[in-house]
Amino acid sequence: MLAKGIFISLEGIDGSGKSTLHQVIRQSLLTEYKVISVREPGGTFISEKIRELLLDIKNQGIAPETEAILYAAARAQLIKEIIAPALGHDNIVIADRFMDSTIAYQGFGRGLDLKFLHELNDLCTGGLKPDLTLLLDITPEEAQKRKAKERPDRLEKEGIGFQKKVRQGYLRLAAEDAVRIKIITAREQEAVQKEALQYIKGLIAARWG
Ligand SMILES: Nc1ncnc2c1ncn2[C@@H]1O[C@H](COP(=O)(O)OP(=O)(O)O)[C@@H](O)[C@H]1O
Ligand SMILES: [Mg+2]
Numbered sequence: 551m552l553a554k555g556i557f558i559s560l561e562g563i564d565g566s567g568k569s570t571l572h573q574v575i576r577q578s579l580l581t582e583y584k585v586i587s588v589r590e591p592g593g594t595f596i597s598e599k600i601r602e603l604l605l606d607i608k609n610q611g612i613a614p615e616t617e618a619i620l621y622a623a624a625r626a627q628l629i630k631e632i633i634a635p636a637l638g639h640d641n642i643v644i645a646d647r648f649m650d651s652t653i654a655y656q657g658f659g660r661g662l663d664l665k666f667l668h669e670l671n672d673l674c675t676g677g678l679k680p681d682l683t684l685l686l687d688i689t690p691e692e693a694q695k696r697k698a699k700e701r702p703d704r705l706e707k708e709g710i711g712f713q714k715k716v717r718q719g720y721l722r723l724a725a726e727d728a729v730r731i732k733i734i735t736a737r738e739q740e741a742v743q744k745e746a747l748q749y750i751k752g753l754i755a756a757r758w759g
Contacts, residue, residue, distance in 0.1 A: 555637030556757055557678070558750060559648035561720060562686030563713050565693030566736060568646050571686065574743050575750065579642055583754075586636040590647035591624035594631045600624040618656040618667060625649065626674040634678070642754075648680055650723050650731070658719025659712050682753050684746050685724050688736035690714050 558575075560568040572587060579585050592601040600620050603609060612620075625648070636643050649671040657664045690713035724731040732749050734742055 554757075555640050556642045556682075556753060557633070557637055557645070557680045558642065558753075559645040559650065559680040559683045560686065561647060561650045561654070561683055561731075563688065563690060563693055563716050563720070565697040566686035566688045567696075567739070567742060568686060570739065571684070571742060571746055572644060572646050574739075575644060575746060578747060579644075579750070584639070584641040586632065586641045586643045588628060588632055588643065588645050590628065590645060590651060591621055593624075593628045596627045597624040600627075614656060614660040614662050617660070618652060618662055618670060621652055621656070622670045622674040625652075629675060629678060645680065648683070649675055650683060650685075650720065653723055654716045654719035658722070659708070659716040680730065681757070682749060683731040684749060685720055685731050685733045686736055686742070687717070687721065687733050690717060692736060 560572055562568055569589075572589075576585055576587055590597075591604055592598045600623060604612070604617065604620055604624075633643050633645070652667050652671055653664065656662045657667045690710045693713065694710065721733070724733050734745050736742065
Protein backbone atom coordinates (compact mmCIF):
# COMPACT_ATOMS: atom_id res chain seq x y z
CA MET A 551 0.00 0.00 0.00
CA LEU A 552 1.49 3.35 -1.03
CA ALA A 553 1.46 5.73 1.88
CA LYS A 554 2.17 9.12 0.35
CA GLY A 555 3.01 10.65 -2.98
CA ILE A 556 6.45 11.49 -4.27
CA PHE A 557 7.30 15.00 -5.41
CA ILE A 558 10.06 15.58 -7.97
CA SER A 559 11.02 18.95 -9.45
CA LEU A 560 13.15 19.70 -12.48
CA GLU A 561 15.29 22.82 -12.47
CA GLY A 562 17.88 24.48 -14.69
CA ILE A 563 18.25 27.44 -17.01
CA ASP A 564 16.29 27.71 -20.25
CA GLY A 565 17.52 25.15 -22.74
CA SER A 566 18.99 22.85 -20.09
CA GLY A 567 16.66 20.04 -21.14
CA LYS A 568 13.91 20.06 -18.50
CA SER A 569 10.98 19.58 -20.87
CA THR A 570 12.78 16.86 -22.80
CA LEU A 571 13.69 14.97 -19.63
CA HIS A 572 10.21 15.47 -18.21
CA GLN A 573 8.62 13.59 -21.11
CA VAL A 574 11.06 10.70 -20.81
CA ILE A 575 10.66 10.34 -17.04
CA ARG A 576 6.91 10.57 -17.37
CA GLN A 577 6.73 7.81 -19.98
CA SER A 578 9.07 5.61 -17.99
CA LEU A 579 7.17 5.95 -14.71
CA LEU A 580 3.67 5.76 -16.20
CA THR A 581 3.99 2.03 -16.83
CA GLU A 582 4.06 1.40 -13.06
CA TYR A 583 2.82 4.49 -11.27
CA LYS A 584 0.26 7.26 -11.30
CA VAL A 585 2.06 10.34 -12.58
CA ILE A 586 0.93 13.96 -12.56
CA SER A 587 2.95 16.46 -14.60
CA VAL A 588 2.89 20.19 -13.96
CA ARG A 589 4.84 23.14 -15.24
CA GLU A 590 5.57 26.52 -13.69
CA PRO A 591 4.18 29.04 -14.00
CA GLY A 592 0.88 27.46 -14.98
CA GLY A 593 -1.14 24.31 -14.53
CA THR A 594 -4.41 25.82 -13.32
CA PHE A 595 -6.74 28.32 -14.95
CA ILE A 596 -5.52 31.16 -12.75
CA SER A 597 -1.87 30.12 -12.96
CA GLU A 598 -1.99 29.96 -16.77
CA LYS A 599 -3.37 33.52 -16.81
CA ILE A 600 -0.42 34.58 -14.67
CA ARG A 601 1.92 32.67 -17.02
CA GLU A 602 0.65 34.69 -19.98
CA LEU A 603 1.44 37.92 -18.11
CA LEU A 604 4.90 36.79 -17.10
CA LEU A 605 6.10 35.39 -20.40
CA ASP A 606 4.58 37.99 -22.72
CA ILE A 607 7.38 39.70 -24.59
CA LYS A 608 5.38 42.98 -24.42
CA ASN A 609 5.58 43.15 -20.61
CA GLN A 610 9.15 44.48 -20.37
CA GLY A 611 8.21 46.99 -17.67
CA ILE A 612 7.39 44.41 -15.03
CA ALA A 613 9.16 45.17 -11.73
CA PRO A 614 11.30 42.41 -10.20
CA GLU A 615 9.11 42.42 -7.08
CA THR A 616 5.95 42.09 -9.19
CA GLU A 617 7.53 39.25 -11.09
CA ALA A 618 8.52 37.38 -7.91
CA ILE A 619 5.07 37.75 -6.38
CA LEU A 620 3.29 36.68 -9.56
CA TYR A 621 5.38 33.51 -9.79
CA ALA A 622 4.66 32.80 -6.15
CA ALA A 623 0.94 33.41 -6.68
CA ALA A 624 0.86 30.99 -9.60
CA ARG A 625 2.69 28.42 -7.47
CA ALA A 626 0.34 28.79 -4.51
CA GLN A 627 -2.65 28.10 -6.75
CA LEU A 628 -0.95 25.12 -8.40
CA ILE A 629 -0.17 23.55 -5.02
CA LYS A 630 -3.71 24.02 -3.72
CA GLU A 631 -5.50 22.78 -6.81
CA ILE A 632 -3.18 20.13 -8.19
CA ILE A 633 0.01 19.22 -6.34
CA ALA A 634 -1.26 18.75 -2.78
CA PRO A 635 -4.31 16.67 -3.81
CA ALA A 636 -2.17 14.53 -6.13
CA LEU A 637 0.38 13.82 -3.38
CA GLY A 638 -2.48 12.93 -1.07
CA HIS A 639 -3.56 10.29 -3.58
CA ASP A 640 -0.15 8.59 -3.86
CA ASN A 641 0.80 10.06 -7.21
CA ILE A 642 4.28 10.86 -8.38
CA VAL A 643 4.19 14.57 -9.15
CA ILE A 644 6.79 15.90 -11.60
CA ALA A 645 7.09 19.67 -11.64
CA ASP A 646 8.90 21.50 -14.44
CA ARG A 647 10.29 24.25 -12.16
CA PHE A 648 9.30 24.93 -8.54
CA MET A 649 10.48 27.10 -5.65
CA ASP A 650 14.19 26.94 -6.53
CA SER A 651 13.44 28.90 -9.71
CA THR A 652 12.33 31.83 -7.54
CA ILE A 653 15.66 31.91 -5.73
CA ALA A 654 17.75 31.37 -8.86
CA TYR A 655 15.90 33.82 -11.15
CA GLN A 656 14.49 36.51 -8.91
CA GLY A 657 17.21 36.23 -6.26
CA PHE A 658 20.47 35.55 -8.07
CA GLY A 659 19.28 36.72 -11.50
CA ARG A 660 17.40 39.91 -10.56
CA GLY A 661 19.10 40.60 -7.26
CA LEU A 662 16.05 40.58 -4.98
CA ASP A 663 16.62 39.92 -1.29
CA LEU A 664 17.08 36.19 -0.72
CA LYS A 665 15.50 36.21 2.74
CA PHE A 666 12.37 37.87 1.34
CA LEU A 667 12.19 35.28 -1.43
CA HIS A 668 12.65 32.32 0.93
CA GLU A 669 9.85 33.70 3.11
CA LEU A 670 7.65 34.24 0.05
CA ASN A 671 8.33 30.66 -1.01
CA ASP A 672 7.48 29.30 2.44
CA LEU A 673 4.29 31.31 2.51
CA CYS A 674 3.14 30.00 -0.87
CA THR A 675 4.17 26.40 -0.46
CA GLY A 676 3.15 26.07 3.19
CA GLY A 677 6.52 24.39 3.67
CA LEU A 678 5.96 21.78 0.95
CA LYS A 679 9.27 20.88 -0.70
CA PRO A 680 10.13 18.42 -3.45
CA ASP A 681 11.49 15.09 -2.21
CA LEU A 682 13.99 15.24 -5.06
CA THR A 683 15.12 18.07 -7.32
CA LEU A 684 17.06 17.30 -10.47
CA LEU A 685 19.16 20.28 -11.48
CA LEU A 686 20.17 20.13 -15.14
CA ASP A 687 23.41 22.04 -15.26
CA ILE A 688 24.59 23.53 -18.54
CA THR A 689 26.58 26.58 -19.60
CA PRO A 690 24.39 29.40 -20.95
CA GLU A 691 26.39 29.30 -24.18
CA GLU A 692 25.59 25.63 -24.74
CA ALA A 693 21.94 26.17 -23.78
CA GLN A 694 21.67 29.03 -26.23
CA LYS A 695 23.01 26.87 -29.05
CA ARG A 696 20.37 24.28 -28.30
CA LYS A 697 17.58 26.84 -28.35
CA ALA A 698 18.87 28.88 -31.27
CA LYS A 699 16.04 27.80 -33.52
CA GLU A 700 13.25 28.52 -31.08
CA ARG A 701 11.64 31.94 -30.56
CA PRO A 702 12.71 33.44 -27.23
CA ASP A 703 10.12 34.44 -24.62
CA ARG A 704 10.57 37.45 -22.32
CA LEU A 705 12.93 35.79 -19.83
CA GLU A 706 14.93 33.98 -22.45
CA LYS A 707 15.69 37.35 -24.05
CA GLU A 708 17.62 38.39 -20.94
CA GLY A 709 20.87 37.18 -22.44
CA ILE A 710 23.93 35.25 -21.38
CA GLY A 711 24.90 37.47 -18.40
CA PHE A 712 21.54 36.92 -16.73
CA GLN A 713 21.57 33.19 -17.42
CA LYS A 714 25.07 32.95 -15.89
CA LYS A 715 23.86 34.52 -12.66
CA VAL A 716 20.88 32.17 -12.58
CA ARG A 717 23.11 29.16 -13.16
CA GLN A 718 25.41 30.20 -10.30
CA GLY A 719 22.37 30.62 -8.08
CA TYR A 720 21.21 27.11 -8.84
CA LEU A 721 24.67 25.70 -8.09
CA ARG A 722 24.71 27.56 -4.77
CA LEU A 723 21.31 26.11 -3.85
CA ALA A 724 22.53 22.62 -4.75
CA ALA A 725 25.61 23.07 -2.57
CA GLU A 726 23.39 24.15 0.34
CA ASP A 727 20.97 21.24 0.01
CA ALA A 728 22.88 18.35 -1.52
CA VAL A 729 20.46 15.77 -0.11
CA ARG A 730 17.46 17.10 -2.04
CA ILE A 731 19.08 18.70 -5.08
CA LYS A 732 21.07 16.46 -7.42
CA ILE A 733 23.13 18.06 -10.17
CA ILE A 734 22.99 16.35 -13.54
CA THR A 735 25.58 17.68 -15.96
CA ALA A 736 24.22 18.33 -19.43
CA ARG A 737 25.42 15.80 -21.96
CA GLU A 738 23.90 13.36 -24.43
CA GLN A 739 20.27 12.65 -23.73
CA GLU A 740 20.71 8.95 -22.98
CA ALA A 741 23.21 9.54 -20.18
CA VAL A 742 21.09 12.32 -18.67
CA GLN A 743 18.03 10.09 -18.69
CA LYS A 744 19.86 7.19 -17.11
CA GLU A 745 21.23 9.29 -14.28
CA ALA A 746 17.86 10.95 -13.64
CA LEU A 747 16.04 7.62 -13.52
CA GLN A 748 18.63 6.20 -11.12
CA TYR A 749 17.92 9.00 -8.67
CA ILE A 750 14.18 8.59 -9.06
CA LYS A 751 14.20 4.80 -8.72
CA GLY A 752 16.37 5.18 -5.62
CA LEU A 753 13.85 7.54 -4.07
CA ILE A 754 10.91 5.30 -4.94
CA ALA A 755 12.66 2.27 -3.42
CA ALA A 756 13.48 4.18 -0.25
CA ARG A 757 9.94 5.52 0.08
CA TRP A 758 7.75 2.70 -1.16
CA GLY A 759 10.08 -0.32 -0.97
N1 LIG B 1 20.64 16.06 -23.76
C1 LIG B 1 20.43 16.88 -24.78
N2 LIG B 1 21.36 17.04 -25.73
C2 LIG B 1 21.16 17.88 -26.77
N3 LIG B 1 20.04 18.62 -26.98
C3 LIG B 1 19.06 18.50 -26.05
C4 LIG B 1 19.20 17.65 -24.91
N4 LIG B 1 18.08 17.76 -24.16
C5 LIG B 1 17.29 18.64 -24.80
N5 LIG B 1 17.86 19.08 -25.94
C6 LIG B 1 17.31 20.08 -26.90
O1 LIG B 1 17.58 21.37 -26.35
C7 LIG B 1 16.46 22.23 -26.52
C8 LIG B 1 15.97 22.70 -25.17
O2 LIG B 1 15.48 21.59 -24.43
P1 LIG B 1 14.21 21.71 -23.48
O3 LIG B 1 13.92 20.34 -22.98
O4 LIG B 1 13.12 22.46 -24.16
O5 LIG B 1 14.85 22.60 -22.31
P2 LIG B 1 14.11 23.47 -21.20
O6 LIG B 1 12.75 22.88 -21.03
O7 LIG B 1 14.98 23.28 -20.00
O8 LIG B 1 14.11 24.88 -21.69
C9 LIG B 1 15.42 21.43 -27.29
O9 LIG B 1 15.52 21.77 -28.64
C10 LIG B 1 15.80 19.99 -27.04
O10 LIG B 1 15.43 19.14 -28.10
MG1 LIG C 1 10.89 23.70 -20.97
